[in-house]
Amino acid sequence: MAIELKDVSFSYPNGYLANEHLNLTINQGEKVGIIGQNGAGKTTAVKLMNRLNKPTEGDVIIDGINTKDKTTAQIAKYVGYVFQNPDDQIFNQTVKDEVRYMLKKSRMDPKLIKEKSDRALELTGLIDSKRKNPFDLPLPTRKFLTIAAVIATDPKYIILDEPTAGLDIRGIEVLEKLMDTLTAEGMGVITITHDMEFVARNFDRIVVMAHKNIIMDSTAQEVFARNDIIEDARIKKPEIALIAEVLGIREEILFVDELVDLLP
Amino acid sequence: MSEYIELKNVTYNYPLTKRPSLDSVNCHFEEGKVYGIIGENASGKTTLCNLVRGLIPFFYNGELEGEVLIDGKDVREWDEAELSVKIGYVFQNPFTQISGVKDTVFEEVGIGIENLGMPKEEMIQKIIEVCRLLKIEELIQKNPLELSGGQCQRVSFASIIAMDSKIIVIDEPTSQLDPEGTKDVFEIIQLLKEAHKTIILVEHKVDLIAKYCDEVVVMSKGTVVMQGSTHEVLSSDRLFEYGAPIPQAAILGHRMTEAGKRLDRIPITNEEAVELIRKRGGNEVWQSN
Numbered sequence: 001m002a003i004e005l006k007d008v009s010f011s012y013p014n015g016y017l018a019n020e021h022l023n024l025t026i027n028q029g030e031k032v033g034i035i036g037q038n039g040a041g042k043t044t045a046v047k048l049m050n051r052l053n054k055p056t057e058g059d060v061i062i063d064g065i066n067t068k069d070k071t072t073a074q075i076a077k078y079v080g081y082v083f084q085n086p087d088d089q090i091f092n093q094t095v096k097d098e099v100r101y102m103l104k105k106s107r108m109d110p111k112l113i114k115e116k117s118d119r120a121l122e123l124t125g126l127i128d129s130k131r132k133n134p135f136d137l138p139l140p141t142r143k144f145l146t147i148a149a150v151i152a153t154d155p156k157y158i159i160l161d162e163p164t165a166g167l168d169i170r171g172i173e174v175l176e177k178l179m180d181t182l183t184a185e186g187m188g189v190i191t192i193t194h195d196m197e198f199v200a201r202n203f204d205r206i207v208v209m210a211h212k213n214i215i216m217d218s219t220a221q222e223v224f225a226r227n228d229i230i231e232d233a234r235i236k237k238p239e240i241a242l243i244a245e246v247l248g249i250r251e252e253i254l255f256v257d258e259l260v261d262l263l264p
Numbered sequence: 265m266s267e268y269i270e271l272k273n274v275t276y277n278y279p280l281t282k283r284p285s286l287d288s289v290n291c292h293f294e295e296g297k298v299y300g301i302i303g304e305n306a307s308g309k310t311t312l313c314n315l316v317r318g319l320i321p322f323f324y325n326g327e328l329e330g331e332v333l334i335d336g337k338d339v340r341e342w343d344e345a346e347l348s349v350k351i352g353y354v355f356q357n358p359f360t361q362i363s364g365v366k367d368t369v370f371e372e373v374g375i376g377i378e379n380l381g382m383p384k385e386e387m388i389q390k391i392i393e394v395c396r397l398l399k400i401e402e403l404i405q406k407n408p409l410e411l412s413g414g415q416c417q418r419v420s421f422a423s424i425i426a427m428d429s430k431i432i433v434i435d436e437p438t439s440q441l442d443p444e445g446t447k448d449v450f451e452i453i454q455l456l457k458e459a460h461k462t463i464i465l466v467e468h469k470v471d472l473i474a475k476y477c478d479e480v481v482v483m484s485k486g487t488v489v490m491q492g493s494t495h496e497v498l499s500s501d502r503l504f505e506y507g508a509p510i511p512q513a514a515i516l517g518h519r520m521t522e523a524g525k526r527l528d529r530i531p532i533t534n535e536e537a538v539e540l541i542r543k544r545g546g547n548e549v550w551q552s553n
Contacts, residue, residue: 037442038414084413084440085359140305162413165439168304168468170507194442197512236443239471239512239534246538256512260519263541 001028001063003049003079003157003188008058010044018044020212021058028063028156029186031179033199035223036209037234042192043084045209046159049190050079063156076102080155084162084192086142095121095137095145096130102153120152123181125174140166147178157188164195176202196238200224200254208233225252268431268462269293269316274330276311276320285311287486289330293431296460298453300473300494303483304507309466312483313433315339316464318347349380352429354421354437361420362408369411369419370395370404376427394426397455399448413440421452431462438469450476470509474498474532482508499530513537 003026010019019041026032026049034042047053048060051072060067062078083089092098099117108116121127124144129137134145143163150158163175179189179202193199199206200220208216208223210233216223223229224237237245244253244262253259269292276286286308293299293316301309314320321328322344332339334347355361366372374391382390395401398418403411408419417440424432434453438446450472456463457476467473473480473494480497482490484506490497497503501518503510510518516537517530527544531537 038412038440038445043412087359138306138310162440166305166436166468168507169509171305194446196443234442234444240516243513243516243534243537243541246534247541256516256519259516260523260525263520263525264545 001156002026002061003190004059004061005045005048006059006061008048008055008060010048010053011056018212019048022048022214024207024214024217026157026188026190028188029183030205031183031189031203032191033203033206034190034192034209035194035196035199035206035233035235040209040233041212042209043161046161046190046192047081049157049159050081051075052081076155077153078155079157079159080150080153081159082143082146082150082161082163084165086139086146089146089149090134090142093133094130095126095132095134098134098145099149099152102149106153116154117148117152120148123151123178124148140168140171143167144171144174151178151182155187157190158182160189160191162192162194164193164198172198194235196224196236200238200241208235210234220254221252224254268295268335270331270333271312271315272331272333274315274328274332276315276329277327278311278324279326281326283486285486286315289486289488291481291488291491293462293464295430295462296457297478298457298463298476299465300470300477300480301464301466301483302468302470302473302480302503302508307483307506308486309483310435311486313353313435313464313466316431317351317353317433318342318344319353322347349427350429351431351433352376352424352427354424354432354434359416361423362411362416364409367407368404369400369406369408372408372419373400373404373422373426376423380427390426394422397425398422398452414442414445417441418445418448421449425452425456429461431464432456433464435466436468437465438467438472446472468509470498471511471513471533474511474513482506484508495532498532501530 005022005024008022011017022045036042044053048055051067067075090098092101099120100113103113103116124147126144126148134142164172183189206220206223207214208229215232216229224241238254240256240259241254244259271289271291274286274289275284277284303309315332318339363375366375370391373394374387377387377390395404398421400418403415417437437449453463453476477494480494481488489506498511499514511532513531513534517527520527527540531540
């Protein structure tokens with residue numbers, strides 16, 4: 001079971017080519033980080049996975065089914081997308097209504113709706129904010145609400161677009177635990193992020209994008225060991241890796257504790 | 265040194281809220297310095313910005329107690345328009361700042377100075393100059409509503425810089441930006457600092473605060489719990505308790521202490537960490553490998 005992009009290209013209606021011949025397979029239960037500079041084509045690429053963007057060329061296969069003749073609504077059951085800007089997504093008057101909206105649309109049994117939406121709010125730390133108006137909540141909390149609304153629908157894969165933007169340490173902890181829970185349950189979690197400490201801590205697999213394409217697909221250790229890739233994608237190593245590099249340590253160090261152990 | 269902004273025992277409730285968003289806040293901001301404001305989410309950072317900028321009490325009503333002195337005069341006595349020129353504000357969500365009434369980035373950047381009645385030629389020069397500074401020249405013909413998050417953030421920055429305010433309040437300018445865009449923003453902050461602007465910056469990327477700010481203010485649960493020089497504040501282990509972000513170099517320093525490998529002091533930047541580790545010696549251990 002996987003999302004497969006097969007030789008996919010995408011141009012915007014104005015002719016701007018944003019992705020060129022992408023090939024990528026993401027399995028259920030996998031946690032994948034997508035990194036690269038602004039404008040590298042990351043958001044465009046993930047929107048191809050749920051048909052918010054329709055490929056100009058190539059095929060997007062989800063769990064063996066070619067999505068060519070499917071609508072975005074049909075795909076949304078499989079691949080949930082959490083927008084970069086929560087205000088692009090939220091429109092209900094209460095947190096509870098926002099999380100339940102999609103479930104109600106699918107005419108689910110009310111008991112099941114409550115169960116699924118409460119669990120999503122629990123996982124995102126919002127269970128006590130059910131009756132609040134989303135627009136009275138701070139931006140990071142609104143972001144968690146949009147995540148909750150998507151996980152309530154039980155997709156097979158979830159795409160998180162810059163989920164750490166504006167989050168404090170506690171918020172990031174909630175997010176990390178949430179991603180672990182979801183992948184443990186077999187969901188594929190695809191995350192776009194600029195936070196390299198977060199990348200190093202959380203993802204076994206990292207996809208590096210630059211020039212409208214994928215330039216590396218590997219582990220954090222291997223990606224951050226490649227100075228040529230770092231430079232080409234215009235990304236930055238985690239701070240600890242930079243310190244270790246200046247000290248002349250040859251081993252690829254990504255975490256504080258690794259460096260502390262190594263230092264005399 | 266003149267006190268530019270001073271908050272004395274300030275408590276504020278947004279309308280219809282029971283709990284104050286700011287609770288007995290005391291802090292001060294001096295002319296020409298760069299201040300980093302850090303703290304966990306919902307600790308009152310944005311509310312503090314709203315207050316300094318005059319959005320409280322002019323836009324949000326609510327209950328305001330205590331004194332907010334700007335150039336010695338209470339915020340409630342300032343003329344709203346005058347204050348908006350004196351203090352520029354770059355919003356947290358750039359999409360909030362984009363006016364939505366301008367068709368091009370060029371016009372959007374000029375929206376503030378247009379309202380100030382700047383002569384046309386001068387205005388055009390100013391817009392070009394600011395767009396060059398922020399590296400958005402290529403975007404000037406685009407519709408502001410078609411921009412990516414990062415591009416949008418730069419445009420909202422540009423429209424404020426064009427106003428030439430003495431004080432600039434910036435609420436998380438880099439949250440949507442990649443490392444390169446983030447570096448650009450901090451370079452702009454450096455340029456503004458050199459031009460003797462006072463900058464009040466809310467930012468989670470504490471490694472950059474360590475590098476660029478003169479002072480740091482830490483907020484927790486609606487109040488200011490620490491204010492001091494950047495080094496003094498960011499090297500403190502009290503930050504753990506307040507849920508505030510801590511530079512990786514400082515975490516390394518604290519962990520070294522716990523492991524019985526204490527450095528001379530807690531570093532707050534990578535350069536300082538490298539210097540202190542080298543000074544501590546024993547480097548041959550890994551260099552011989």
